[in-house]
Amino acid sequence: xxxxxxxxxxxxxxxxxxxxxxxxxxxxxxxxxxxxxxxxxxxxxxxxxxxxxxxxxxxxxxxxxxxxxxxxxxxxxxxxxxxxxxxxxxxxxxxxxxxxxxxxxxxxxxxxxxxxxxxxxxxxxxxxxxxxxxxxxxxxxxxxxxxxxxxxxxxxxxxxxxxxxxxxxxxxxxxxxxxxxxxxxxxxxxxxxxxxxxxxxxxxxxxxxxxxxxxxxxxxxxxxxxxxxxxxxxxxxxxxxxxxxxxxxxxxxxxxxxxxxxxxxxxxxxxxxxxxxxxxxxxxxxxxxxxxxxxxxxxxxxxxxxxxxxxxxxxxxxxxxxxxxxxxxxxxxxxxxxxxxxxxxxxxxxxxxxxxxxxxxxxxxxxxxxxxxxxxxxxxxxxxxxxxxxxxxxxxxxxxxxxxxxxxxxxxxxxxxxxxxxxxxxxxxxxxxxxxxxxxxxxxxxxxxxxxxxxxxxxxxxxxxxxxxxxxxxxxxxxxxxxxxxxxxxxxxxxxxxxxxxxxxxxxxxxxxxxxxxxx
Amino acid sequence: xxxxxxxxxxxxxxxxxxxxxxxxxxxxxxxxxxxxxxxxxxxxxxxxxxxxxxxxxxxxxxxxxxxxxxxxxxxxxxxxxxxxxxxxxxxxxxxxxxxxxxxxxxxxxxxxxxxxxxxxxxxxxxxxxxxxxxxxxxxxxxxxxxxxxxxxxxxxxxxxxxxxxxxxxxxxxxxxxxxxxxxxxxxxxxxxxxxxxxxxxxxxxxxxxxxxxxxxxxxxxxxxxxxxxxxxxxxxxxxxxxxxxxxxxxxxxxxxxxxxxxxxxxxxxxxxxxxxxxxxxxxxxxxxxxxxxxxxxxxxxxxxxxxxxxxxxxxxxxxxxxxxxxxxxxx
Numbered sequence: 001x002x003x004x005x006x007x008x009x010x011x012x013x014x015x016x017x018x019x020x021x022x023x024x025x026x027x028x029x030x031x032x033x034x035x036x037x038x039x040x041x042x043x044x045x046x047x048x049x050x051x052x053x054x055x056x057x058x059x060x061x062x063x064x065x066x067x068x069x070x071x072x073x074x075x076x077x078x079x080x081x082x083x084x085x086x087x088x089x090x091x092x093x094x095x096x097x098x099x100x101x102x103x104x105x106x107x108x109x110x111x112x113x114x115x116x117x118x119x120x121x122x123x124x125x126x127x128x129x130x131x132x133x134x135x136x137x138x139x140x141x142x143x144x145x146x147x148x149x150x151x152x153x154x155x156x157x158x159x160x161x162x163x164x165x166x167x168x169x170x171x172x173x174x175x176x177x178x179x180x181x182x183x184x185x186x187x188x189x190x191x192x193x194x195x196x197x198x199x200x201x202x203x204x205x206x207x208x209x210x211x212x213x214x215x216x217x218x219x220x221x222x223x224x225x226x227x228x229x230x231x232x233x234x235x236x237x238x239x240x241x242x243x244x245x246x247x248x249x250x251x252x253x254x255x256x257x258x259x260x261x262x263x264x265x266x267x268x269x270x271x272x273x274x275x276x277x278x279x280x281x282x283x284x285x286x287x288x289x290x291x292x293x294x295x296x297x298x299x300x301x302x303x304x305x306x307x308x309x310x311x312x313x314x315x316x317x318x319x320x321x322x323x324x325x326x327x328x329x330x331x332x333x334x335x336x337x338x339x340x341x342x343x344x345x346x347x348x349x350x351x352x353x354x355x356x357x358x359x360x361x362x363x364x365x366x367x368x369x370x371x372x373x374x375x376x377x378x379x380x381x382x383x384x385x386x387x388x389x390x391x392x393x394x395x396x397x398x399x400x401x402x403x404x405x406x407x408x409x410x411x412x413x414x415x416x417x418x419x420x421x422x423x424x425x426x427x428x429x430x431x432x433x434x435x436x437x438x439x440x441x442x443x444x445x446x447x448x449x450x451x452x453x454x455x456x457x458x459x460x461x462x463x464x465x466x467x468x469x470x471x472x473x474x475x476x477x478x479x480x481x482x483x484x485x486x487x488x489x490x491x492x493x494x495x496x497x498x499x500x501x502x503x504x505x506x507x508x509x510x511x512x513x514x515x516x517x518x519x520x
Numbered sequence: 521x522x523x524x525x526x527x528x529x530x531x532x533x534x535x536x537x538x539x540x541x542x543x544x545x546x547x548x549x550x551x552x553x554x555x556x557x558x559x560x561x562x563x564x565x566x567x568x569x570x571x572x573x574x575x576x577x578x579x580x581x582x583x584x585x586x587x588x589x590x591x592x593x594x595x596x597x598x599x600x601x602x603x604x605x606x607x608x609x610x611x612x613x614x615x616x617x618x619x620x621x622x623x624x625x626x627x628x629x630x631x632x633x634x635x636x637x638x639x640x641x642x643x644x645x646x647x648x649x650x651x652x653x654x655x656x657x658x659x660x661x662x663x664x665x666x667x668x669x670x671x672x673x674x675x676x677x678x679x680x681x682x683x684x685x686x687x688x689x690x691x692x693x694x695x696x697x698x699x700x701x702x703x704x705x706x707x708x709x710x711x712x713x714x715x716x717x718x719x720x721x722x723x724x725x726x727x728x729x730x731x732x733x734x735x736x737x738x739x740x741x742x743x744x745x746x747x748x749x750x751x752x753x754x755x756x757x758x759x760x761x762x763x764x765x766x767x768x769x770x771x772x773x774x775x776x777x778x779x780x781x782x783x784x785x786x787x788x789x790x791x792x793x794x795x796x797x798x799x800x801x802x803x804x805x806x807x808x809x810x811x812x813x814x815x816x817x818x819x820x821x822x823x824x825x826x827x828x829x830x831x832x833x834x835x836x837x838x839x840x841x842x843x844x845x846x847x848x849x850x851x
Binding site for chain 2: 324326346347349350351356358363364365366367368369370374377378379381385388389390432
C-alpha cells in the first residue's frame, strides 16, 4: 500500500488534554450488560482503533458518544470538560460526529445539499436556498478532504465510496459548530467497500488526523492495524486493554478480543481428498445474461466451493440471485445435474434443491419475530408435515436435531429468531436449506457479513462439511482473503462478465493481489 | 443426506434481544380486558342490558361485523388492507336479493362465490400489477358501489320470499342466534385450517417480511390472492346475514360497516403492518365495537357521535399495536 502520509507516531507536541475521554461507562439493557465499565481516551490528532467481537459493546459505546444512547453511569469528557450528550446535535456542538454504517444521505439531493443539510447557515437566507453560497460551503468541506466530487452531482449518481466521502465532508461541518478540532467516528466504514476504495478511505483517514481525531471501527483487524495509531479492545462490554499498533499483529488483537489464541486453521481447509476424475458438473451456466451481467459461463461440481469475486457493480450479486430465480434473466441456459433449471421464480429453485442465503440476513434471510423452528422449516414444509397438516411433533424433533447438530445456541426452538446472536441466526438460516435433505446447490451471498470471528469460523466449518457431503457451493465472500481461504476455484467478474478463473487448491492458493488486477 | 456436522459452541450470551415486556403482554390481552370493562360499564349504566333481549339484538348486529372483520384480517396479516369489504357486501346484498327468486337456496353459495371471485381479482391486480392493496381496494370499493347502484337501479331490492335464508334468524340451543353461530364457525374453521397447515408460516412470513418470505420459496403471490379471495367470500357471507335481517338488498346497506370492521381488526390487536395477529383477535374486536355501538345510546350518547368514536379508536388502537421497528418512516 502506498502511503502518502507517514504514520506520525511520535508527535512533536503531544496534546496533554485528550480530545475525548470516557470513564466507567455503564449501560444495561434488560437482561444484557451492553457496557460494563468502559474507559477510553482519544488523544488529539490520533486515529484510535476500536476492536471487539459482535456484542462486545462497540455499537453501544459509539452511540453513547454521539448522544443516541444515554448511559446509566459514567462520565464523558470533551477536552477535559465534563459533558452530557443528550442528542446528536449536542454531540455535534461539542465537536463529535459519526459516519454511520448504513449511509444516511438523501439520494435525490445533490452532494452540496446533503453536506449542508440541517446546518445550512449562510446557505439559506429568508428561508430560500442560495445555491451559490451552498455550493461554496460544500466545496469548502470537500476541499478539507481534498475530494474532487462535484458538489452539484446528485447523490444517487455517486458511487458508494464517493457517498462515503460526502458523509465525511458532511460530518466535518461540526468544526464550524464547536470551533475545535472535531472527533470523527467511523463505524465500520470499510464493510461494504472494495479494496481499492478502502485505500482511498485510508488516505482520507490519515489526512483527517492532521486536523481531527478519529475513532475507527472495523471487523478487519489488519485494517485497524494498518490505519490506526493505537487500538482499544472491548470484550463483553469491558475495556480489556489497548495496544500501540507498532509491533502488533492481528493475532495479538484477536487474542485480546476473544480472550484466547485464535485458531490457525481459520478456513478449515479440506482434509478430505476429492477425486479429480471430474464427473459432469452439477451446475452449468451458459451465456446467462441479466440486467447487470452478460454472457456468464460457470460450472460448479458437486462438493466444490466456487467463489465469485468482483468489485462493486461487477454484477456478481445479481448473478447469484438470478440463479435462485430472484432476479430476471434475459438469455442463457442453466442446468442442474443435467436438467434445465427453472429460473422463473424462487419456488421452482427451492424445489430443484437450490438454496440461497442472502446478504441482508435481518431483512431477507429470516423472519425476525417468528420462532427458530418456524424459520428453519419455512421452505421445506414437507419435512414437518404429515400429509397436508403440520405435525408439531415431527417439526419439534426435526428442529431439535438440527439445533443440536449445528450447536445453535438458543433457549429453545420456540424463541423468536431475532433474539439470537448473528452467528446463531445465520446457522438457522443455513439449516433451512438442510432440513429437507435435498440440497444440491447452495448460493451464499456474504454468509459471514457482520459475524464475529468465532461465528465466522463456525460458518466456515459448516460450509466445509456441506461440500464434503457433495453440496455444490457458489460463494460471494466478505473479503478476498475469505474467498481464497474457502474456495476451490475463484471466478473473477468485472463489468458483468467473467474476466477469468483461478484455481484455488489447498496449498497453492493465489494471493489477493493476483485477483485484484483482474477485478478492475 | 445425512450431514454429520460437528461445530463447537462458542461462549456468548444465549439470547441477545429482549423478550416481550410486561407492557407487551398487557397489550395483547387488551381486547379481552376492554370487552369485559365495557360489559361491566354497560351493566352498571343500565342493569337491563344483561337481558336476553338486548344481548340477542347485540349478537345479531355483531354477526356480519365478525365475518367481515375475520376475512379482512387475513389480508391485514399478509401486510395489506382490504377497503372494499363493505362495498363488496353491499353489492352482494343486491345480488342476493335479485337472485333469490330464481336460484332459491343456491343464491347463497352463488353470491359468496362471486364475492370470492371479485376478491381474488383484486388480489391478482394487487400482486400482478404491483399496486398497493390500499389503492386497489379503494378503487374496488368505488367500482363495487357503482355496480350495485347500476344493477339495483339505485334502490332497495325487496326480498319477498326469504325462506332460503331465513334459517340465519333461528336460534341454536334456544339462546344463540344462528348467524352468530355461523360467524363463530367461520372464524374457527379459517383459524384451524391456517393453524394446522403451512399457511400459518406462509401468512405470517409474508406479513412480517415479504422479501424474506419470497427468498424462502414461499408462494407469496398465491397466499396474498388467497387472502383477498377469502376476504371477498366473507363479505359475501356477511351480505347474506344482512339480507336475512333486513328482508331486502340495498346498494349501500353495508357501507357503514367499513370503519367498524377496520376498528374491530385493530382493536383486536392485529398489527396493521402485518404478520402479528389472529382471527380470534378480530372476533373479540368485533364484539368490543358492537358493544360500543349498542351501548352508546344506553349511556345517552347521540348516535351521530358514533363515527367520531370509530375514528378515534382506530387511531388509538393502531398507535398501541403498530410495529414501529418495521416502519422506519411513517407515511
